[in-house]
Amino acid sequence: MSERNGLRYGLIVLVTLLLTGALTLLASRQASAPDTAPVADNGTAPRLESLAGLNGQAPGRRALQIQTWHTAEGTKVLFVEARQLPMFDLRLTFAAGSSRDGDTPGLAMLTNAMLNEGVPGKDVTAIAEGFEDLGADFGNGSYRDMAIASLRSLSDREQREPALALFAQVIGQPTFPEDALARIKNQVLAGFEYQKQNPGKLAGLKLFERLYGEHPYGHPSEGTERSIPPITTAQLRDFHARAYAAGNTVIALVGDLDRSEAEAIAAQVSAALPKGPALPPLPEPKAPEPGLTHIEFPSKQTHLMIAELGIDRRDPDYAALSLGNQILGGGGFGSRLMEEVREKRGLTYGIYSGFSPMATRGPFMINVQTRAEQSAGTLGLIQQLLADYLKEGPTQKELDDAKREMAGSFPLSTASNADIVGQLGSIGFYDLPLTYLEDFMQEVQGLTVEQVKAAMARHIDPQALVIVSAGPTVEQQPLPPPTDKPAVQPLGVPEH
Known part of the structure; x- marks a missing residue:
């Protein structure tokens, strides 16, 4: 590690420790507080009360004032202003899960996994360092119904604006580099080998196949050994253009922002996405054979x-x-x-x-x-x-x-x-x-x-x-009768 990098990482560690301490203190004081602290009749904040004072009633939770609108590109936005911490959380939810794979199982998963592998002028390392240097965190994931991309950042303009600019590139301009695709394919294929040693995973895959058959939910979200190798970067780009379109996206935003700042963020993010409408609804599954x-x-x-x-x-x-x-x-x-x-x-x-x-x-x-x-x-x-x-x-x-x-x-x-x-x-x-x-x-x-x-x-x-x-197929034994103290104790933590 160079002297410059050593100094930089030392400063990052120091700042992180200070921030963690501050956030811990704030969280301990405000974890159960609503967005706006209630005020007593005399104008002072109410005192803390013990759980005994609840008298069997459920504790209160944060009251959410959800605001919603649509961007010019048709993206639905939901926003909650939360001033407790100098941060914001941004999550994009796309109707781009494995149920949209079509005839190419694993396409949605690979597209999502490749988002932060490259953008114009930056490779995966530069992207990761860019978020890290700003104290921001990027996240992504793909499931049956949806795919997500998220950003957590400090809300101060000096950190917020460059973090959002990088995030907008990642979600809107992924380059899908060939070497990264090959690496991720190898990781996925290695995962398939591990699945063969995991009876719980094998049972889960077979269950969804039995339940859904040819329905889009029926195939494995991560694809198969046969479907993953032939997938090309051209297919990833096409899927991104359709499934990551602004009209196929929901933006959720929470944090230390006012309405005008939230609208500006939503507009910036929405404009960075491909233009296009929502994908059609999924068909209803047919009842399976029991x-x-x-x-x-x-x-x-x-x-x-x-x-x-x-x-x-x-x-x-x-x-x-x-x-x-x-x-x-x-x-x-x-x-x-x-x-x-x-x-x-x-x-x-x-x-x-x-x-x-x-x-x-x-x-x-x-x-x-x-x-x-x-x-x-x-x-x-x-x-x-x-x-x-x-x-x-x-x-x-x-x-x-x-x-x-x-x-x-x-x-x-x-x-x-x-x-x-x-x-x-x-x-x-x-x-x-x-x-x-x-x-x-x-x-x-x-x-x-x-x-x-x-x-x-x-x-x-x-x-x-x-x-x-x-x-395994083994000779079956009768079950023990019910008792308050079973003679045979449960097995330990499940094998898989």
Whole structure:
């Protein structure tokens, strides 16, 4: 390292330590404060109160004043002014996930991964150093529904403007260099080799294939061993021009900015993107054939994935299903599945259920890993527990406990600017009401046992389950009876 670089990195470390200390102090004082601190009748800020003062009620969370508009290029913008820290978070959400791959699985993933590999006049190292020198952070990622690109920067104009200029180049003018594409392809192909040793990953891939078939959700998001090698830079450029177009993008912005500054940032970012409209909506998936598929794998444990098509993100039953699933298997310890499968029988380290709503019907899934010789019995037990829950519904105590737990954890969804910008991205991408966060918790708290039971029964059919197992074929043993102290303790942390 040169003397100049050594001095530079030494200064960066010093500044980072000072900034971290300051931010930690601010965060500890303001983590649960709303955007504008409440003022008491006498004009002074209220005193801190103990948790005992809540009297069983959920703690408050930051009240969001979401502002929205469209840029000249047609990009939807959602903005929350947050003055607590001298920073801002910017997230772009593109309808450019693997569901837009078409006949080229892995195209969306490679396009997103290559964004910061080169722009005119800068290679990947120069881009990384550019953000680093400004104290800014660039992020990106690709999923089934969407792709994202994000920027976190100090809000002071001297740091903000060059960080935004570099970000605009990265999202709007990627050069997709050939050498970088070859390197990333090799990394992806190496990952496929690792997948072959991961029974949980193999089961997940087979499950989506079974659930969705030829639907755009059905193929692996990262592509396949056959699809990745032939992808060209010309294909990446074409996909970027279509899927990263301004009309196919949502901008979420949170931080130490006023409305005019936010509008200027959104306009700059939107203008940097390719011009073009939103891509057409995805088709609805067809109901799959139920049944079991087994993947033979040498292991002491068997992975079980039990699923069926669930709901899309705008389904009116979303709140009821979220609460119902919290009781079934989404709430960790205390949920029915965890209580019956782990606590009373010692069959697993953990078992979880959940809805994953997407632009179209995402999966409802139960996921567990258990001893290979008890996998058949564990599967039968889970199916029976699910059928009983759908028939009986939750108890009033289960419902009340789940409401308190959800209300208590809900403030974490807006605990930081990064959390808020993620929520805004989701609200904008799935076209949810601006009052969605408040509406959701109000609806959850007003739900009855019968409403939750009816919603779960509408969307889950115990006879329509798609099941994938991955593990060895071994002689099966009967399950132990339920007890408060199971003779056989759960296996340790899952193998994979």
